[in-house]
Amino acid sequence: MRVGIYGYGNLGKGVECAIKNNPDMELVGVFTRRNPSEVKLLTEGVNVYSSNDIMTMKDEIDVLIICGGSATDLPHLTPELAKDFNVIDSFDTHSKIPEHFENVNKSAEEGENIAIISVGWDPGMFSVNRLYAMSILPNGKDYTFWGRGVSQGHSQALREVEGVLDGKQYTIPVKSALEKVRSGSKPELSTREKHIRECFVVVEDGVDKERIKQEITTMPNYFVDYETTVNFITEEELRRDHSKIPHGGFVIRSGSTGWNHEHNQIIEYNLKLDSNPEFTSSVLVAYARAAYRMRCRGITGCKTVVDVAPADLSLLTPEEIRAELL
Amino acid sequence: MRVGIYGYGNLGKGVECAIKNNPDMELVGVFTRRNPSEVKLLTEGVNVYSSNDIMTMKDEIDVLIICGGSATDLPHLTPELAKDFNVIDSFDTHSKIPEHFENVNKSAEEGENIAIISVGWDPGMFSVNRLYAMSILPNGKDYTFWGRGVSQGHSQALREVEGVLDGKQYTIPVKSALEKVRSGSKPELSTREKHIRECFVVVEDGVDKERIKQEITTMPNYFVDYETTVNFITEEELRRDHSKIPHGGFVIRSGSTGWNHEHNQIIEYNLKLDSNPEFTSSVLVAYARAAYRMRCRGITGCKTVVDVAPADLSLLTPEEIRAELL
Numbered sequence: 234m235r236v237g238i239y240g241y242g243n244l245g246k247g248v249e250c251a252i253k254n255n256p257d258m259e260l261v262g263v264f265t266r267r268n269p270s271e272v273k274l275l276t277e278g279v280n281v282y283s284s285n286d287i288m289t290m291k292d293e294i295d296v297l298i299i300c301g302g303s304a305t306d307l308p309h310l311t312p313e314l315a316k317d318f319n320v321i322d323s324f325d326t327h328s329k330i331p332e333h334f335e336n337v338n339k340s341a342e343e344g345e346n347i348a349i350i351s352v353g354w355d356p357g358m359f360s361v362n363r364l365y366a367m368s369i370l371p372n373g374k375d376y377t378f379w380g381r382g383v384s385q386g387h388s389q390a391l392r393e394v395e396g397v398l399d400g401k402q403y404t405i406p407v408k409s410a411l412e413k414v415r416s417g418s419k420p421e422l423s424t425r426e427k428h429i430r431e432c433f434v435v436v437e438d439g440v441d442k443e444r445i446k447q448e449i450t451t452m453p454n455y456f457v458d459y460e461t462t463v464n465f466i467t468e469e470e471l472r473r474d475h476s477k478i479p480h481g482g483f484v485i486r487s488g489s490t491g492w493n494h495e496h497n498q499i500i501e502y503n504l505k506l507d508s509n510p511e512f513t514s515s516v517l518v519a520y521a522r523a524a525y526r527m528r529c530r531g532i533t534g535c536k537t538v539v540d541v542a543p544a545d546l547s548l549l550t551p552e553e554i555r556a557e558l559l
Numbered sequence: 560m561r562v563g564i565y566g567y568g569n570l571g572k573g574v575e576c577a578i579k580n581n582p583d584m585e586l587v588g589v590f591t592r593r594n595p596s597e598v599k600l601l602t603e604g605v606n607v608y609s610s611n612d613i614m615t616m617k618d619e620i621d622v623l624i625i626c627g628g629s630a631t632d633l634p635h636l637t638p639e640l641a642k643d644f645n646v647i648d649s650f651d652t653h654s655k656i657p658e659h660f661e662n663v664n665k666s667a668e669e670g671e672n673i674a675i676i677s678v679g680w681d682p683g684m685f686s687v688n689r690l691y692a693m694s695i696l697p698n699g700k701d702y703t704f705w706g707r708g709v710s711q712g713h714s715q716a717l718r719e720v721e722g723v724l725d726g727k728q729y730t731i732p733v734k735s736a737l738e739k740v741r742s743g744s745k746p747e748l749s750t751r752e753k754h755i756r757e758c759f760v761v762v763e764d765g766v767d768k769e770r771i772k773q774e775i776t777t778m779p780n781y782f783v784d785y786e787t788t789v790n791f792i793t794e795e796e797l798r799r800d801h802s803k804i805p806h807g808g809f810v811i812r813s814g815s816t817g818w819n820h821e822h823n824q825i826i827e828y829n830l831k832l833d834s835n836p837e838f839t840s841s842v843l844v845a846y847a848r849a850a851y852r853m854r855c856r857g858i859t860g861c862k863t864v865v866d867v868a869p870a871d872l873s874l875l876t877p878e879e880i881r882a883e884l885l
Contacts, residue, residue: 369684371581496833502826504825504827549693
């Protein structure tokens with residue numbers, strides 16, 4: 234199957250790498266809103282096109298993976314492109330998924346294409362796991378923990394404190410909260426009882442570190458409600474130790490079965506990711522395969538990860554799955 | 560939807576309990592090969608029928624959940640019953656799934672019914688998770704650990720040692736092996752490097768405990784290749800501390816992404832179950848819902864868990880899933 238990438242940031246690069254790992258896929262072009270001559274790909278022999286020229290490639294692309302931001306890009310890009318292409322996106326503004334779905338569904342149906350939206354890990358694999366667990370254990374309680382991982386929004390907030398040159402914030406699940414959930418005791422926990430925030434900042438010479446620490450830990454919305462630690466490091470340490478984009482998290486369902494709910498059952502799914510964008514990209518590519526297969530069976534319109542049967546994601550044939558994997 | 564249960568052992572009882580937790584389902588009858596008058600249900604107002612009379616209920620049952628053993632019952636029961644009913648089974652002899660699939664598929668197609676086989680947790684939820692993880696991270700390695708849980712086969716082996724009155728064997732994952740896998744180092748591990756075997760036995764008065772311990776730990780196939788511990792306890796302790804049927808396990812995919820595979824990514828799914836049969840039953844019931852929905856859309860023939868989209872398992876509507884769960 235022939236895949237196109239629309240947008241070449243961290244996510245687009247991750248998709249390019251993931252395609253290399255999937256022998257049934259071929260990258261046929263990357264589309265950018267920048268000047269194409271300034272974009273250098275990792276894959277040899279593949280062209281970079283201006284996003285304005287995408288319609289010239291309409292017949293060469295089986296699935297287009299849209300790698301844009303959820304705030305301003307995807308809300309208009311995905312509905313537009315779904316008119317002419319089978320598309321995948323990673324739209325992750327949870328509260329706006331129903332609206333985005335309706336918009337994309339309309340254009341995908343119009344163009345007789347398939348679109349799978351909100352693909353990634355949350356929304357994405359975490360959603361699928363919440364759904365499986367809730368369906369198996371209707372009598373129970375769900376928990377999602379995020380981390381250990383970099384929060385881009387919180388890192389940006391650090392950089393806006395006066396005297397801070399650069400900074401990185403890690404969201405970390407509270408171990409004792411995680412253990413309480415795993416014990417089956419079904420505690421009530423707020424987001425802030427489940428997470429702590431660890432900050433690494435590089436500051437200007439001679440600034441008052443106490444004042445900076447105070448400003449960070451009392452910052453409304455971002456830090457004041459959390460247990461927050463602030464570490465002062467050098468620019469070199471930041472580059473050396475904090476240049477990666479790790480993330481991860483835990484989805485746990487604690488439920489009970491039996492005539493009188495006498496047995497506890499715990500289902501846990503967790504991710505430990507060295508690279509958040511590359512993992513998201515790998516999920517996008519697996520769902521691109523499913524989109525193509527579903528479209529070949531005549532399915533059109535907007536779908537999400539919960540509408541896709543696992544077998545459609547796989548490189549294995551149905552026979553191989555039954556013989557080797559079940 | 561109207562559900563029938565065929566077979567009323569631990570699994571059938573678990574299905575009965577699970578149906579109670581699912582408001583869209585109604586239990587319409589239990590079918591047994593025993594004398595129906597000797598079988599007492601938990602649910603009031605539901606009849607027990609002889610399995611010979613099942614055809615009289617053909618029009619009253621939307622999905623029949625077959626709760627039989629994989630060794631001798633299911634290989635003939637599921638193909639027979641799939642001629643006249645939509646059916647679910649928990650066939651778990653991994654190596655014989657392709658053969659069972661073909662047999663069931665033939666009769667289900669003949670009868671224009673749907674059948675979902677090998678539903679449970681392994682095969683079942685573990686298979687689904689192996690497939691998702693492998694599809695997302697094609698470049699990687701899979702690990703399955705079982706336990707802590709009771710192995711019926713190994714418990715039976717204990718009881719056959721001379722002087723042993725009763726016994727229970729727990730399979731336990733080796734913590735250090737689990738941690739090695741989670742670290743991303745992708746070790747090569749055999750089943751025995753991943754598991755230890757913990758035995759609790761009640762013995763006859765005055766027997767030579769050393770001899771029994773020796774016999775157990777050197778037993779071919781069952782124990783000799785494993786680190787095995789033997790604990791001597793009283794009948795009362797066995798009843799008090801070891802009457803439950805817990806189980807669980809871990810499915811871990813350790814993979815890498817990036818142009819040069821430079822980033823490790825770990826996907827883990829784990830279960831901690833107080834009651835193995837009740838959990839399996841809960842999975843069966845969720846897939847019974849999917850079977851009914853898929854049949855209503857005109858789908859017939861044999862399927863497995865990998866062919867079912869997660870949304871079909873859920874009590875929630877597609878709109879609710881998008882608004883609340885994704």
